[in-house]
Amino acid sequence: MPVRNKYPLVSIVSVNYNQADVTCALLESLNKITYPNIEVIIIDNHSTEDDPSIIKEKYPNIIYIENPINYGFAAGNNFGLMRARGEYVMLLNNDVEVPAGFLEPLVNKLEKNHHIGAASPLIKFYYQPDTIQYAGYTPINPITMRNASIGYWEKDKGQYKEDKETAYAHGAAMIVPMRVIKKIGLMSYIFFLYYEEADWCARIKKAGYKNYFIGSTFVYHKESVSTGRLSALKIYYQNRNRIVFMRRNIEGREFYLGLFYQLFVAIPKNAFKFLLKGKYKLFFAYYRAIGWNIRNIFSKEIHENPML
Numbered sequence: 613m614p615v616r617n618k619y620p621l622v623s624i625v626s627v628n629y630n631q632a633d634v635t636c637a638l639l640e641s642l643n644k645i646t647y648p649n650i651e652v653i654i655i656d657n658h659s660t661e662d663d664p665s666i667i668k669e670k671y672p673n674i675i676y677i678e679n680p681i682n683y684g685f686a687a688g689n690n691f692g693l694m695r696a697r698g699e700y701v702m703l704l705n706n707d708v709e710v711p712a713g714f715l716e717p718l719v720n721k722l723e724k725n726h727h728i729g730a731a732s733p734l735i736k737f738y739y740q741p742d743t744i745q746y747a748g749y750t751p752i753n754p755i756t757m758r759n760a761s762i763g764y765w766e767k768d769k770g771q772y773k774e775d776k777e778t779a780y781a782h783g784a785a786m787i788v789p790m791r792v793i794k795k796i797g798l799m800s801y802i803f804f805l806y807y808e809e810a811d812w813c814a815r816i817k818k819a820g821y822k823n824y825f826i827g828s829t830f831v832y833h834k835e836s837v838s839t840g841r842l843s844a845l846k847i848y849y850q851n852r853n854r855i856v857f858m859r860r861n862i863e864g865r866e867f868y869l870g871l872f873y874q875l876f877v878a879i880p881k882n883a884f885k886f887l888l889k890g891k892y893k894l895f896f897a898y899y900r901a902i903g904w905n906i907r908n909i910f911s912k913e914i915h916e917n918p919m920l
Contacts, residue, residue: 625692684804707834729821748778748825783809851901
């Protein structure tokens with residue numbers, strides 16, 4: 613059977629920002645995969661701390677796009693989605709590395725079940741490869757805006773081999789059929805960084821599709837290479853976008869209870885911990901997150917969903 617019929621084209625999209633060596637490690641692992649019909653699209657978000665051109669030099673067969681400014685993670689992925697020609701799009705963080713046969717189970721599952729709108733494999737920590745980061749997500753609580761990664765920090769003993777529906781796919785490794793993207797649109801540009809994939813999964817579910825965890829395959833994730841484990845940038849966008857996610861996806865009484873909890877309980881409690889430790893940049897990051905939402909309280913862009 614011709615490759616194009618037996619193996620639908622998969623567009624693999626990854627965003628690079630000041631991590632050329634890390635991205636090259638991803639591409640090296642993709643060079644060894646057994647799935648025979650892929651295109652690889654790398655979006656560089658205006659890296660300034662290293663030379664991203666080495667990515668294309670080392671891997672000339674990829675599609676390489678250099679953005680003139682840093683548009684953010686969501687927009688970077690959107691550039692890749694707009695360039696993609698595949699029947700499926702596989703979003704991979706640049707700090708992921710993949711085993712040779714990781715892609716076949718994902719494609720096979722989506723080929724057999726057209727009700728799935730997004731799916732992620734088991735994700736394990738790269739530096740602790742026997743330890744799980746993700747085996748599905750619990751739903752986000754509309755008040756606390758917290759959820760849990762199933763299996764987090766558990767030793768992988770094969771306990772999550774079963775494929776199952778989950779609340780959200782994981783943005784580090786997420787496959788979506790192109791027909792679904794054409795129906796629901798691209799990621800919202802408003803997020804820039806963090807919560808964009810959770811919002812995308814919420815929209816996928818609202819459109820009548822399911823989010824799935826595929827336990828028969830896995831990838832390795834180095835986690836937080838670009839933003840650092842704890843930084844003012846990370847705190848700012850996580851808290852800014854937690855409120856943006858609420859504004860886009862939660863309604864009625866739960867929205868107002870959740871907003872009250874975030875503004876008067878969660879954010880002050882967490883912020884003042886850093887104030888007491890003298891970490892002023894981290895303290896002010898919380899309040900800049902609130903300030904952004906106040907300044908943009910009537911912004912129509914909050915609810916825009918760009919289409920392909």
